[in-house]
Amino acid sequence: MKVLIIGGGGVIGQKLGAALGKKGHLRGREISQIALADIVDPKPVPAGCPVTTHAIDIAHRASVDQVVSADYDVIYLLAAIVSGQAEAEFETGMNINFFGTYNVLERVRTLGNKPVVVFSSSIAVYGGEVPDPIIDHTFLNPQTSYGMQKAVGELLINDYSRKGFLDGRAFRLPTISVRPGKANAAASSFMSSIIREPLNGVEAVCPVTEDFPHYYLSPRKCVENLIKGAEIEAQDLGMNRAMMMPGRMWTIRQVIDAMDVVAGPDPAKLIRWESDAVIQKIVNGWRYDMRPEKSLKLGLTADDSFEDNVRYYMQDELGKS
Numbered sequence: 119m120k121v122l123i124i125g126g127g128g129v130i131g132q133k134l135g136a137a138l139g140k141k142g143h144l145r146g147r148e149i150s151q152i153a154l155a156d157i158v159d160p161k162p163v164p165a166g167c168p169v170t171t172h173a174i175d176i177a178h179r180a181s182v183d184q185v186v187s188a189d190y191d192v193i194y195l196l197a198a199i200v201s202g203q204a205e206a207e208f209e210t211g212m213n214i215n216f217f218g219t220y221n222v223l224e225r226v227r228t229l230g231n232k233p234v235v236v237f238s239s240s241i242a243v244y245g246g247e248v249p250d251p252i253i254d255h256t257f258l259n260p261q262t263s264y265g266m267q268k269a270v271g272e273l274l275i276n277d278y279s280r281k282g283f284l285d286g287r288a289f290r291l292p293t294i295s296v297r298p299g300k301a302n303a304a305a306s307s308f309m310s311s312i313i314r315e316p317l318n319g320v321e322a323v324c325p326v327t328e329d330f331p332h333y334y335l336s337p338r339k340c341v342e343n344l345i346k347g348a349e350i351e352a353q354d355l356g357m358n359r360a361m362m363m364p365g366r367m368w369t370i371r372q373v374i375d376a377m378d379v380v381a382g383p384d385p386a387k388l389i390r391w392e393s394d395a396v397i398q399k400i401v402n403g404w405r406y407d408m409r410p411e412k413s414l415k416l417g418l419t420a421d422d423s424f425e426d427n428v429r430y431y432m433q434d435e436l437g438k439s
C-alpha cells in the first residue's frame with residue numbers, strides 16, 4: 119500500500135503523514151511508502167516505512183505527471199490556496215484550486231489504476247439563502263470563489279468515481295482550530311489565532327463579536343477522519359461521494375471560555391477586539407448549523423468539547439500534557 123499526500127507540506131498534510139507513519143497500515147494493508155508532495159519539497163515525517171518527498175505544482179499538468187504515478191493506492195488531494203487568498207487573487211485560485219484539482223484527477227484517469235482519492239472540500243461550499251439546518255444534501259450555494267472551487271472539485275470527484283476512473287470521496291472540512299503555525303490568508307485564520315497566540319503569550323486580534331457562531335474541528339480529529347475516510351468501502355458511500363466532516367458549533371465566547379478552563383484566565387487578556395468589515399462580510403456568508411449525518415453514520419467523529427481542541431494544541435504543539 120503506497121500513499122501519496124499532495125499538499126503534504128501543509129498543516130493537515132504533515133499531521134496526516136505522521137499519523138499514517140505511526141499507524142503503519144491503511145485499508146487493511148501495510149503501508150510500504152508515504153510520499154509527500156507540495157509546491158516546495160516538504161519536510162519528511164517520521165514513519166516505519168520509507169518516506170519520499172516531492173516538489174509538485176498542481177497548476178501545471180507536466181509537474182503533476184512527473185509525481186503522480188500508478189504506484190499509489192491512496193492519494194490525498196489536500197493542496198489548495200485558502201479562502202482569503204482565493205478571494206483576493208481570483209486567477210491564482212482558479213489555477214490551483216480548480217485546474218489543479220482537474221489536473222490531478224485527469225492524470226489519475228489516464229493512469230488507469232483507480233486509486234482511492236480523498237479530496238479535502240470545505241463547509242464553504244454552503245452559504246447564502248438556504249434554510250437551516252445544513253444537511254449533507256443541502257443545495258451548494260458558495261458565497262466565495264474558494265467555496266465555488268471546492269464545490270467543483272466535489273462534482274469532479276463524483277463524476278470520476280461514477281465513471282470508474284477512481285474511487286473518490288470528498289469531505290467538507292469544518293474550520294480547523296487550533297491550527298498551529300502562523301496566521302494565514304484564510305478568512306477563518308482568527309478562529310485559531312485568538313487561542314494560539316495568547317497560549318504563546320502573544321497578543322491576538324478578534325475581528326468579530328463574541329456571539330459569532332462557527333463550526334469547528336481540531337487538527338487531530340480531522341486527521342483521524344481523513345484516515346477513516348480513506349478506509350470507507352466504495353459501496354457504503356452511495357451516489358454522492360461528498361459529505362460534511364463532523365465538527366461542532368461554538369461561539370467565540372465559548373471558544374475563549376474553553377481556553378480559560380484549560381489554561382487559566384490570563385491568555386484571554388491578550389485578545390484585542392477590533393472589528394474588520396472585510397472578514398466580517400466573508401464569514402457572515404458562512405453557515406454553522408450543520409448536521410453531518412452521513413459521515414457520523416460512517417464512523418467519523420467530532421471533538422467532544424472545545425476544551426479538547428485547546429488541550430490537543432497544548433499537547434501536540436507545546437508539548438504540555
Ligand SMILES: NC(=O)c1ccc[n+]([C@@H]2O[C@H](COP(=O)([O-])OP(=O)(O)OC[C@H]3O[C@@H](n4cnc5c(N)ncnc54)[C@H](O)[C@@H]3O)[C@@H](O)[C@H]2O)c1
Nearest residue numbers: 125127128129130157175176196197198238240291293294
Ligand atoms: N484548515 C482549515 O480550516 C480547512 C478548512 C476547510 C478545508 N480545508 C482544506 O484542507 C486542505 C488542507 O488544509 P491545510 O490547513 O493543511 O492548508 P495548508 O495551507 O497548510 O496546506 C495546503 C498546502 O497546499 C500547498 N499548495 C498550494 N498551492 C499548491 C500548488 N500549486 N501545488 C502543490 N501544492 C500547493 C501549500 O504549499 C500548502 O502546503 C486544503 O485543501 C484546504 O482548502 C482546510
